[in-house]
Amino acid sequence: MVLSSLSEKLQETLRRLRSKGKLSEKDVEEALRQVKLALLEADVNFRVVKSFTDRVKARAVGQEVLNSLTPGQMVVKIVHQELTKLMGEQAEKLAVGDRTPYVYLLVGLQGAGKTTTVGKLGGLLKKQGRRPLLVAADVYRPAAAKQLQVLGEQLELPVYTGTEADPVAIARQAVARAEQTQRDVVLIDTAGRLHIDEELMAELAAIKQAVSPVEILLVVDAMTGQDAVTVAQGFHEKLGLTGLILTKLDSDTRGGAALSIREVTGCPIKLVGMGEKLDELEVFHPDRLASRILGMGDVLTLIEKAEASIQAEQAKNLMQKIQKDQFTLDDFLEQMRQVQKMGPLDQLFAMLPGMKPKHLQGLEFDEKSFKHLTAIIQSMTPEERRNPQIINASRRKRIARGSGRPVQEVNRLLNQFEQSKKMMKQLGKLGKGGLPRLPFM
């Protein structure tokens, strides 16, 4: 079995489910099997997957779904809701100490991205008006302190390296230095270590004891596999983590490790690393990662948005009209109104996996052009709106006069209408070929 086909399968299964009126327990089982495989492919820990699918199943075969009007959609929603719940509902901020200087301690396995992240975080805090001090407490890796010094230079931030070979002493002195030099946040970079290395784990505990950090952040490579659970547990038990930073999310990993770590530590993911450059650190959005883990682009978000603003019946009619080529300018106007409610169109379509920019051309509607569009369409006769082919040159002129818009704009609108008709049809086809269909199609 090819790996990448898994998420396609999942999408296909969920799509089929969505259109179903009634669900059997077998339908749910099959869907959950696909969910399970997708989660495993995403490196979510086996046991976490198991308890997750059990939870979804309990809800999915329960009253909630059977009594709902669209049970298929309900299941999709439950999967997404449970996933988001697990990831945390919203972005969480870094703690601020009640006196300065306060300390953030960054810990993690070798090569996770600690040093780079200390640099990035320093840059971020500086931008927010803080005065960070970077501290190189990695005395083991060759040129580790130098690495941080180079980053400090690039960021124009001071770096404390100390003279001692003892990381605990370095940390303690760094805080004293911060006090003397009015730095308000101390960011301590530590050496990468294995969670089973008792000596080095004791060293971290000693640093914690010495400087009482307000944040102890575990830096985790987003590409980590099943072992993420063991690693996170190891660090959490010895140190009491306060948060996570997920790095290298600019890769093509699905990032399921994040889910596992959340589950076992309960700590929020606070930031994500999106590249090697110092400004590539971002706030974490749980819902986005939830969708990424399932390999569905932001389809689920899109579905929710669309659901909120479009009535299912109306949507079905529209789709039928498109299929039967009965899509009129009135429908076009109505649809644009709906789409406007959902937010910017290009952004909306960009959320669809497989959607290319060329599909979007000629479909930008800001509020103003939407008003113009309305005026133009309203200047047409009902017959013209139903049957735009009859709009010849003289009719165009009349419509232009009636709406107070130039003739070119009328032409453009008619072109756009044709184009979007084509695109909707195409989207409908795409929907059948593996991509999830929009609910209004």
Next chain:
Amino acid sequence: MAGGFVSRLKTSLSKTRQKLLAPLEEAVLFHKKISPEFYEELEEILIMADVGYPTTALLLERLKERVKQEKVDQTGKVKAYLREIMIDLLTVPVPTGLEAEEPLALLVVGVNGVGKTTSIAKLTEYYKQQGKSCLLVAGDTFRAAAIDQLAIWSERLGVTLIRHQAGADPGAVAFDGITAANARKIDVAIFDTAGRLHTKVNLMSELQKIKRVVNQNSGGRKLLTLLVLDATTGQNALSQVRTFHEAVGVDGIILTKLDGTARGGVVLAITAELGLPLLWLGVGEKVDDLKRFDPEEFVTSLFASED
């Protein structure tokens, strides 16, 4: 030194074993008779070792076939079968020239932070022990202090380093490196490269250029490209191997950080899909923490009972 090394490897692999195979022993003892539940448990054990679902399914399929063939219904035999199937999967021809019988160039590549530079230090130590002369090339001109990192290793190991300034063109460093190695008749020239995500197209073409430069100036020297993988990595390792292999051609794999609790089972998926050989295992941060990969020994130590 040798004693320390062996015992370190043993502890490293027994950690692996406890994680991967204590449950297997348990499953065998608990179930006695082969049943769907028993297979389910095997599935869990393999997936928890990062083998991944598709390869787990493949292994179990082969196992079931074997069980049917041999007409056994007791779980006791299963361990041996699974062992054979895994060894079979991991047995892949090793590229020639690895022992530097002839002058050799090694291009070491991989994503960020997997252990490329450290593995280069370990390889240098290995070849030195074999009486070969080595030269290192500081091809990571991008990451902060990456050149200094390799410089410290080369000093400790007492080998020449070819380096440019930070930010210099890695192709130019590679050119100087291969030229110097040939002029000085060095046995093994090892090229460090900047960590790069396989998804970054421009960085992958930079790597192609580096390889081209070394190739075109090799003076007949054998060039092998080694991909470094971190055993902690999950299924994304497959994507890494595929993309690097497609871009520059990979001759073998170094699997690092096996001294942790990660099991690196994804290599089974890698050999199953791509047939690339696993060459070396990294089992610590010191220069002698490198172990030649041997399928039997690897699987044997995985399956050995607790002592």
